[in-house]
Amino acid sequence: MSTPLLEVRDLCVSFATRDGVVRAVDGLSFSVDAGEALGIVGESGSGKTVSSLSILRLFGLFDDVTLSGEILFEGRDLLRISEAELSRIRGGKIGMVFQDPLTSLNPVMPVGEQVAESIRFHTGATRPQARKRAIELLDRVGIPDAAKRCDELPHSFSGGMRQRVMVAIAIACEPKLLIADEPSTALDVTVQAQILLLLDELRRELGIALIMITHDFGVVAATVDRVLVMYAAQPMEYCTIEHLFDRANHPYTEGLLRLVPRLDHRMGGRLRPIEGQPPALTEEISGCPFAPRCGLAEERCHNDRPPLVRLGPHHESACWLATERAARLTTPGRPWETPS
Amino acid sequence: MTAVEKTSPLPVRPRRGRTGGGLGPLLLRRLRDGVITLVLVVAIIFILAHVVGDPALVYAPIDATDEEIERIARNFGLDRPFHERFGSYFADVFTGDFGESMWQQRPALQAVGEALPDTVQLTLVGIVGAAVFGIIGGILAGSRPGSLFDRGSNFLSVTALSVPNFWLGLLLIVVFAVQFGIFPTSGRIGPSSIVLPALTIAIVHGGRIFQLVRSATVEEMSKPYVRVARSKGFPHRRVLWGHVLRNTGLTTATIAGWEYVRLWGGAVFAIEYVFAWPGIGTLTINAAHRQDFFVLQAAVIIAGAFVIVANLIVDLLYRVIDNRIKAS
Numbered sequence: 096m097s098t099p100l101l102e103v104r105d106l107c108v109s110f111a112t113r114d115g116v117v118r119a120v121d122g123l124s125f126s127v128d129a130g131e132a133l134g135i136v137g138e139s140g141s142g143k144t145v146s147s148l149s150i151l152r153l154f155g156l157f158d159d160v161t162l163s164g165e166i167l168f169e170g171r172d173l174l175r176i177s178e179a180e181l182s183r184i185r186g187g188k189i190g191m192v193f194q195d196p197l198t199s200l201n202p203v204m205p206v207g208e209q210v211a212e213s214i215r216f217h218t219g220a221t222r223p224q225a226r227k228r229a230i231e232l233l234d235r236v237g238i239p240d241a242a243k244r245c246d247e248l249p250h251s252f253s254g255g256m257r258q259r260v261m262v263a264i265a266i267a268c269e270p271k272l273l274i275a276d277e278p279s280t281a282l283d284v285t286v287q288a289q290i291l292l293l294l295d296e297l298r299r300e301l302g303i304a305l306i307m308i309t310h311d312f313g314v315v316a317a318t319v320d321r322v323l324v325m326y327a328a329q330p331m332e333y334c335t336i337e338h339l340f341d342r343a344n345h346p347y348t349e350g351l352l353r354l355v356p357r358l359d360h361r362m363g364g365r366l367r368p369i370e371g372q373p374p375a376l377t378e379e380i381s382g383c384p385f386a387p388r389c390g391l392a393e394e395r396c397h398n399d400r401p402p403l404v405r406l407g408p409h410h411e412s413a414c415w416l417a418t419e420r421a422a423r424l425t426t427p428g429r430p431w432e433t434p435s
Numbered sequence: 436m437t438a439v440e441k442t443s444p445l446p447v448r449p450r451r452g453r454t455g456g457g458l459g460p461l462l463l464r465r466l467r468d469g470v471i472t473l474v475l476v477v478a479i480i481f482i483l484a485h486v487v488g489d490p491a492l493v494y495a496p497i498d499a500t501d502e503e504i505e506r507i508a509r510n511f512g513l514d515r516p517f518h519e520r521f522g523s524y525f526a527d528v529f530t531g532d533f534g535e536s537m538w539q540q541r542p543a544l545q546a547v548g549e550a551l552p553d554t555v556q557l558t559l560v561g562i563v564g565a566a567v568f569g570i571i572g573g574i575l576a577g578s579r580p581g582s583l584f585d586r587g588s589n590f591l592s593v594t595a596l597s598v599p600n601f602w603l604g605l606l607l608i609v610v611f612a613v614q615f616g617i618f619p620t621s622g623r624i625g626p627s628s629i630v631l632p633a634l635t636i637a638i639v640h641g642g643r644i645f646q647l648v649r650s651a652t653v654e655e656m657s658k659p660y661v662r663v664a665r666s667k668g669f670p671h672r673r674v675l676w677g678h679v680l681r682n683t684g685l686t687t688a689t690i691a692g693w694e695y696v697r698l699w700g701g702a703v704f705a706i707e708y709v710f711a712w713p714g715i716g717t718l719t720i721n722a723a724h725r726q727d728f729f730v731l732q733a734a735v736i737i738a739g740a741f742v743i744v745a746n747l748i749v750d751l752l753y754r755v756i757d758n759r760i761k762a763s
Contacts, residue, residue, distance in 0.1 A: 151666060153662055153665055153666055155657060155662075156579075156580055156581075156653070156656050156657055157580065157581065157657070178670070179670070181668075182668040182669070182670055183668060184668070185665065185666055185667065185668035186666055186667035186668035186669075187668055190666075191663075191666040193659060193662065193663060193666075195659055198658060198659040198660060199659045199660055199662075199663045200660055200663070201660045201663075201664065201678050201681070201682070202660070202682065203681050203682055204678070204681065212667070212669075212677070213667040213668070216667065216668060216669060216673075217668060261663070264663070264667065265666075
């Protein structure tokens with residue numbers, strides 16, 4: 096078996112804040128093979144964005160971060176290499192698309208230049224060469240009349256168009272891995288689909304591995320091969336996309352899937368939200384973080400943290416009941432169709 | 436809802452000079468405001484001068500009789516009713532006649548005109564120094580908030596801007612002129628005379644510029660596009676110079692411009708007086724002491740006009756550059 100392109104092992108990220116230490120990511124492990132697409136799913140505050148920022152160490156100015164674990168990319172631990180080495184990887188081998196396209200572009204720099212500067216920095220191309228390549232890229236991501244529009248400033252582009260520019264920036268240097276942090280969340284529904292389609296196309300065309308961070312199972316279903324479900328900074332379930340919809344094991348995953356509204360669902364069926372709130376990440380969680388909201392929770396769930404149980408070659412679930420539930424196969428076919 | 440959704444595939448052609456309310460109307464509006472302010476300045480100065488004291492009394496010798504004082508008052512036209520005097524003074528001022536200095540026996544405007552270049556020179560040298568301290572320091576501190584340099588320079592700048600400027604001036608005189616004898620204590624003897632007063636301006640106003648530039652830089656550094664620039668692999672310095680400063684440059688220039696205007700609004704007066712710098716500040720304060728009303732009025736009105744015009748220029752430049760950035 097070949098080594099994966101990216102392998103994250105036992106990643107822990109905590110922030111020192113005024114309210115105490117926040118454990119934003121707690122014991123996360125996953126891997127992405129070359130050309131593969133992984134989805135990281137979870138609600139806001141579950142640690143998915145922080146995990147993605149950790150890969151390139153792109154934390155904010157005021158963040159007081161403590162990182163542990165390993166992030167192996169092409170055999171090197173990104174958490175331990177120097178800032179200078181990392182800067183060759185950022186934008187070069189790993190590209191990133193961020194959540195809010197409206198504020199992600201420099202407002203006073205022409206969009207073409209924002210693509211070209213990255214090319215110049217990583218490949219040493221001359222200004223005209225980089226510009227030519229930038230125009231090609233803008234054209235590729237679907238900016239109409241790219242040669243002309245590349246000299247315009249971001250404010251004359253719509254949200255969807257700006258996100259396309261962001262994608263062009265991210266793939267400018269033909270990265271091996273693309274990290275997309277909720278790339279469609281801030282966009283209109285129709286535009287969302289276009290962006291996802293574009294990412295999917297580019298991934299297949301250029302053979303880029305993709306990490307898609309989202310809270311939307313629809314996005315996951317459309318774009319990824321494998322899924323990591325996170326809750327309260329911890330991994331809950333890790334499985335292929337087929338397993339997710341057919342054999343979701345973790346009660347949290349199941350709860351989330353029940354919340355996906357379906358057009359083919361019979362009328363009158365009601366969505367059943369998961370009761371309660373996620374725990375505060377400043378508190379020490381001894382058991383399963385989902386236990387207080389889980390209908391199946393037993394005493395051990397509240398007291399001891401469940402291990403990540405291996406259910407198959409591509410299926411892991413952090414639940415004390417994982418094996419039993421897998422055997423019962425509780426959710427054949429359509430977990431969202433709840434018995435009435 | 437953000438209103439930035441423009442889905443038109445056609446390039447939006449910006450109309451130069453008409454964005455943001457239009458430059459022409461803005462100029463007219465500002466000129467009108469400037470004139471109103473100036474009229475108010477003239478009125479207030481005149482009223483103050485005639486409420487606070489009687490110029491004839493000051494001009495007359497100590498043992499002058501009432502008759503003599505009356506004669507002096509008549510000479511200066513002070514015996515006429517208030518509104519008449521105000522009216523004619525007003526008319527004179529707007530034709531450029533600021534009256535005669537009682538003390539110096541020459542046109543007040545001439546005295547002010549003589550002092551003006553010295554003040555311009557001092558304020559320019561001072562503000563350049565302040566801008567160098569404030570802008571460079573503010574950018575370096577703001578780009579790494581919480582660093583040792585940030586905390587150290589922040590402390591220094593807060594100290595600098597909290598100290599009264601005349602006190603700082605005196606301190607510099609004591610240290611550099613009296614103790615070490617490097618620079619002259621006061622007056623305008625040679626080129627080295629400008630160092631201490633300009634340094635006073637540079638420190639106090641540099642402290643303020645530092646604070647404003649620092650917070651502008653910190654704010655800019657936390658914007659999402661900075662993270663994007665970092666995700667391209669650019670090192671800190673390149674992110675700062677290539678991206679952040681492009682955005683804060685205009686704000687920074689405006690901050691320095693406004694600080695220069697503030698200087699004219701009063702700060703330079705005390706500093707000039709402390710260093711006996713022969714500028715408009717010293718002239719004004721001396722004129723006030725001697726109740727040399729015509730000089731006092733001329734100096735204040737001209738300094739006021741300077742502030743108004745400088746303010747206008749800073750504002751317009753900001754608009755012009757801002758429009759050009761948005762339009763290009």
